[in-house]
Amino acid sequence: MPFHIFVSNAQSNSIGCYRLGSERADSCNELFSRVSDIEAAPLVMPMAIDERAELLYVVSRSKPYQLQAYKINNSGLELVNTFPLPASMANIELTPDGNTIWMVSFNDNLLARLDVSNPSNQETITHSCGKHPHAIKISPDLRWFVHTELGSDTVKVMPYSTHTGPEFSQQIEVPLPQGSGPRHLVFSPSGKTLYVLTEMSGKVFVYSVNEGKSENNKPLSFVTQKAILPFDHFGLLPGLMPENRIADNAAHQRIWAADIQITHNGQFLYTTERNSSQVSLFHVNEHQIRFVTRFTVETCPRSIAITPDDKWLIVTGEHANVTGLYAINPSDGNLTHQATSPCGQGASWVSVIKA
Template identity: 30%
Template sequence: MNKTLLVACAIACGLSLHANAATFAYISSPADGLISQYQLDESNGALSLINKVSAGDQVNPMALSPDGKVLFAALRVKPFQVQSFSIDPETGRLTPRSKAPLAESMAYLSTDRQGRYLLAASYGADLLSVQAIDKADTPSTDIRTYKTGLHAHSLRTDPSNRFAYAGNLGADRVLQYSLDASTGALTPIGEGYVSVPANTGPRHLAFSPDGKFLYVVGEMSGTVSAFSINADSGALTPIAVANGIPERLKLAHGEVRDARNNDLKDDPTPRIWAADLRMSPDGKLLFMSERTSSSVSVFAVDTTHGSLKFLDNYPVQEKQPRNIALSPNGHWLIVTGEKSDKVGSYAVASDGALKRVAEAASGKGALWIEVLQTGGQ
């Protein structure tokens, strides 16, 4: 085959792979027990509702396996369970696979970076859990649990998969552990935590792509705390804090919430209620959702030193946005609203500016988002 034909073949193969690539978003809606599947057109940000599957009452946090073959979804009603779904590699459609018990009602779900363990955090029971995932992608009935301070709110492993960190909202601590890859056991690093200022409310986590830095959103403060990660021990060192709530929002400091006063109905004061935190694929931008003002704040990230700079805050049409998610190319931000009947797609400019470009119907109380790119990566 001559050189011209080889080049033509390579171009054709590249175009074919690109054409076969697809980006899907899976969004849980606990009020109707559904997981809705959307396709995101990464050329223009358009969202299309593809399918809905029944997952179970109060389906809430979800997690994708690292290989993109399985979606795990936690049900927050007794008996507490995790439902797993197989993902069709071509269409992205979900097929119910198996169920396994969970230790408690879980507010957060993730897997380790190798897909060997299911990790979870229980806000109401103040604990973290780890359970092995077998070769059939079914979580074990043998569950390790770890008590925390009041209101554990997240648990994730770092990019190296040697360490795990958790937001402990009610204790104003970020918990730090070593992960035993052979057993899934978590061992506290040092004292087992680093503290943040009182009434910060550490919630969700995000890592820099190179694994050098950890970022934690404060639910009650609307700040993002930055930490460096010791490459040898995994110990965290605070390096910066950035405020994501501009004065124009006129929000008072937040308060700890639980099932009894989640909406603070007896308190008419608009209060900070930050929720999700997402890092752009290139590690240069960080996005934080804020529910009371229905907005998203954007920070610039110093990729060398880990420090943050608040850029701006943008209103979103989705009321009470709990979760947000970025497309794999980083050009689009998907936003859900717990009190919205729409899911929105926003174009992300190079400076982090957001512009709404598309929408699709959502399930009731839509909140958790997982994004998957299939084929052509």
């Protein structure tokens, strides 16, 4: 099954467009190749795909802040719209109907909502939140709206409606250990489990998603936590808040976890750690989680994506000059390196869609 792969290159101000072909391809170049490199706005980073409309949304985190919409085609991308943004957005989440994009501003401590169903819309609605929000997820059953606050060591949960959006008046805080830095998160396909990756402590926190009101009247119940790596082996110290890294001579020797993804069958969970250039594999079964092994990948892996058929994992490295393709063993989740293709500088995000 062929796929379109897109990589945002923050330092090159470009979007790399790739084609992932059949595993029966005669060569690595036929299997995974760069089709084109699209000049984009400065500091392009987070992306989201509307599969039904075949649109790729990309955020520029440099002034003038903006969201670009591209039509996906076999030769790459065609810019079809640009929406102004009030701040630099670190992460975006497209609602299932494709009408609304939710965003978080790490620097300005904001949640933001943009109606993209109206091509002429120029207004973004913002809501203040805690320190350094980093990611948003809407639960698969469309009942919960969840975001992380790295600087507050908090996950916040709100009831969600497809008609009215999140209920800010009913927001519930789920505290994490001080200095852990919750960053990215992912639901299990069933929506019964939430996995949260902490950037500075390098752990996966596992929560049960309560179907109704629990005894403590909270939507999430803590189950367990697991380290993503044997950090002593790599000599990695606990991570620091971004504003404290500038004067830190040991920044490259600290935990710096980045991304977390789960296969669509809900069996395998993968995380990345940048300073060790490792992807970790966990076997998961809803609330059960077990660390299995780790793999050395492209330098400073910031983002990973899994193809919808669960056959491939794509890795982008911030300090790498190639994007990596790995085959996923369907029986145990182990990764086998298959191919690389050139990328721009500062590769920061990867997204995939069926071709």
